[in-house]
């Protein structure tokens with residue numbers, strides 16, 4: 001049985017608290033706890049201006065070579081092949097994605113003997129009126145998007161409440177008070193150049209039509225999407241104390 005390779009102290013990454021909740025009046029002696037949260041992470045890259053120029057140049061060349069692209073959730077826009085993570089010219093971004101996944105692993109207390117694997121990655125170019133229909137990313141533990149070009153009004157990404165049962169009996173809310181965050185049915189993120197957003201692959205999301213008035217490529221919305229899975233590091237599996245799990249995936253060549 002393999003042992004943990006490192007006993008490094010786990011450093012918690014400070015996350016800005018955006019969970020603004022109404023104050024509960026102490027006179028009623030009410031206490032409230034929240035469960036079943038859905039985390040969405042985002043991070044702005046320091047070197048994004050230079051990186052984005054490089055990425056845009058290569059994506060344009062790729063698009064020229066394969067103008068048809070492929071069709072997934074995209075409507076009208078261009079969607080590249082999904083092997084972007086194997087292409088050397090994009091490794092600058094790919095490394096940043098891995099770095100952020102590793103930070104999330106620490107922050108979410110994932111087992112230190114596991115590691116993220118990048119399953120697939122692709123580029124998106126949304127022209128005027130292009131959008132992405134609502135969808136999830138099957139098989140992905142974490143999915144995400146990185147923005148290369150995001151002119152004004154080029155389309156928000158939004159995530160819908162994964163707890164459909166809550167919609168059965170929505171209360172009538174006080175119109176003079178801000179709606180508490182746990183009653184929101186959708187959450188919108190405006191695309192920001194140089195920003196990575198990562199979210200659970202099962203979380204339903206879509207992208208609004210690109211309504212930028214800029215002409216030509218100035219009005220394009222250009223982004224990169226990707227899917228991560230989790231696996232045990234090689235020879236680092238540790239049998240859990242209270243039970244068993246599948247110990248990861250194998251192929252027939254693993255049977256010796």
Ligand SMILES: [Fe+2]
Pocket residue numbers: 073135136137143205225
């Ligand atoms: Fe997506």
